[in-house]
Structure formats: structure tokens, C-alpha cells
Amino acid sequence: MSVAVKLTNVVKRFGALEVLKGVSFEINPGEVVALIGQSGSGKSTALRCINRLETIQDGSIEVCGHRVEDPKLDLRTLRRDIGMVFQSYNLFPHMTVAENIMLALRRVKGMRKNQAFEIAKQVLAKVGLSEKIDAYPEQLSGGQQQRVAIARSLAMQPKVMLFDEVTSALDPKLTGEVLRVMEDLARGGMTMIVVTHEMGFAKRAANRVIYMHTGKVWETGGAGILSNPQTPELKEFMAAEL
Numbered sequence: 072m073s074v075a076v077k078l079t080n081v082v083k084r085f086g087a088l089e090v091l092k093g094v095s096f097e098i099n100p101g102e103v104v105a106l107i108g109q110s111g112s113g114k115s116t117a118l119r120c121i122n123r124l125e126t127i128q129d130g131s132i133e134v135c136g137h138r139v140e141d142p143k144l145d146l147r148t149l150r151r152d153i154g155m156v157f158q159s160y161n162l163f164p165h166m167t168v169a170e171n172i173m174l175a176l177r178r179v180k181g182m183r184k185n186q187a188f189e190i191a192k193q194v195l196a197k198v199g200l201s202e203k204i205d206a207y208p209e210q211l212s213g214g215q216q217q218r219v220a221i222a223r224s225l226a227m228q229p230k231v232m233l234f235d236e237v238t239s240a241l242d243p244k245l246t247g248e249v250l251r252v253m254e255d256l257a258r259g260g261m262t263m264i265v266v267t268h269e270m271g272f273a274k275r276a277a278n279r280v281i282y283m284h285t286g287k288v289w290e291t292g293g294a295g296i297l298s299n300p301q302t303p304e305l306k307e308f309m310a311a312e313l
């Protein structure tokens with residue numbers, strides 16, 4: 072696999088509103104990209120286009136060999152390769168942690184219960200929550216619930232993971248717990264696109280930073296651009312983030 076994710080001149084409009092104005096970037100397997108930018112700059116829309124929660128009006132998107140803009144694309148095969156975690160964790164409240172993780176393994180992958188349970192145990196260990204396997208979501212902190220949501224996504228063994236502001240509903244301590252899990256994943260070689268306002272995380276974990284502004288890739292480079300921005304817009308953005 073040469074490239075994990077490649078966007079070429081992607082244009083996305085909602086009616087007359089052009090939200091992505093020719094966005095291009097490439098991500099290699101194992102790379103961690105921090106996608107940053109002001110509210111409304113198009114970060115979530117870009118992620119949603121990558122796993123075809125939105126269709127695009129022009130350009131092309133390739134993910135692990137899938138042509139995402141192809142109307143004949145089998146969405147199940149695409150989504151098998153992409154995991155996505157959002158700000159809201161959306162665990163089923165009437166199911167235990169194990170059951171939440173096992174659900175898609177059983178339904179989508181048709182796995183037997185024993186096998187799915189083994190995987191649930193493995194991914195919970197990865198996010199440091201082995202002891203919560205029989206707990207219900209309401210018995211967990213927000214940070215723990217978010218780690219379960221990450222574990223649930225990992226259980227499907229995606230090739231690429233998309234994270235959209237997964238810590239923005241959490242207080243600083245819980246944020247730290249979740250970011251540590253994501254840094255472990257990054258070190259473990261997972262290909263990740265992380266929309267975040269956590270500049271510390273971006274500096275520590277990202278191979279590359281993409282700064283979006285008004286629907287365009289405005290500035291991109293190594294994490295060094297965060298301390299040494301080249302454009303006035305990123306300079307101003309960084310000043311506001313501190």
C-alpha cells in the first residue's frame with residue numbers, strides 16, 4: 072500500500088456554500104496527522120468526506136486503495152478500513168463495555184461470542200481499562216467512556232483512524248488519559264488523522280500538521296510549524312490557542 076489517504080483538489084459544497092475549496096493532502100501508512108484550524112474551517116467536513124459520510128462535488132479521495140468518490144464504491148469495504156471516533160462516544164447505555172465492543176464484531180464481522188470477547192479483552196487492555204469490562208457506561212467517567220469508544224473502533228482493526236475533537240467534552244485530567252491512549256496508538260504505528268485543539272498532543276505525536284483556513288490547506292509541515300508559523304493566519308491561530 073503506497074498511500075493510506077490521498078485527497079486531490081477536493082471540493083465540497085452545501086448548497087451555495089463552498090466548504091472545501093480544493094483540498095489536497097496525502098498521508099502515508101503509519102503517519103499521524105494533526106488537522107487544526109478555526110471553527111468552520113472545514114476540518115470535520117474533510118473527515119466526513121474521507122469516510123463518505125458526505126459526498127464531494129469535485130476532486131478525488133483515495134483511502135487504502137478505495138476510490139471514495141466512486142458512486143459504485145461498496146461502503147462496507149471502505150468502512151472496514153476506517154475507524155472514526157467523535158466527541159460524543161455514543162455507547163449503548165444498556166450494554167456492558169464488553170457488549171458494546173463486541174456488537175460490531177458479531178454483527179458486521181459475524182464473529183462467534185468467544186472470539187469477540189477475546190478481542191474485547193485485548194483492545195480494553197490497550198486503552199488501560201481491562202478492569203471495566205463488565206461495567207455499564209454510566210459507571211464510567213467521560214474519559215473512560217471515550218477510551219471504550221476508541222477500543223470499540225480498534226476492535227474492528229481499521230487501517231486508518233479518524234478522530235474528531237475526541238477530548239473537547241472532557242476536563243483536563245480526563246483529556247490527558249485519552250491523549251495518552253492516542254499517543255500509544257500513534258507509537259504503535261496506527262495511521263491517524265486527528266482533528267484537535269490540543270497543541271501539546273500535536274507537538275508530541277504528529278508527524279505532520281495540516282492547518283486549514285477557510286476551506287483550504289493553508290499551511291502544512293512538521294510539528295515545528297506550530298512554534299514557527301509561516302503565515303499570519305496560523306500565527307494568529309496559535310496565539311489564540313495559548
Ligand SMILES: Nc1ncnc2c1ncn2[C@@H]1O[C@H](COP(=O)(O)OP(=O)(O)OP(=O)(O)O)[C@@H](O)[C@H]1O
Pocket residue numbers: 085088090108109110111112113114115116117
Ligand atoms: N450539513 C451541513 N449543511 C450545511 N452546512 C454545513 C454542514 N456541515 C457543515 N457545514 C458548514 O461547513 C463549514 C465547515 O464546517 P465544519 O464542521 O467542517 O468545520 P470545523 O472546522 O470542523 O469547525 P469546528 O472546529 O467548529 O468543529 C461551516 O461553515 C459549517 O456551517
Ligand SMILES: [Mg+2]
Pocket residue numbers: 114115116235
Ligand atoms: Mg468540527
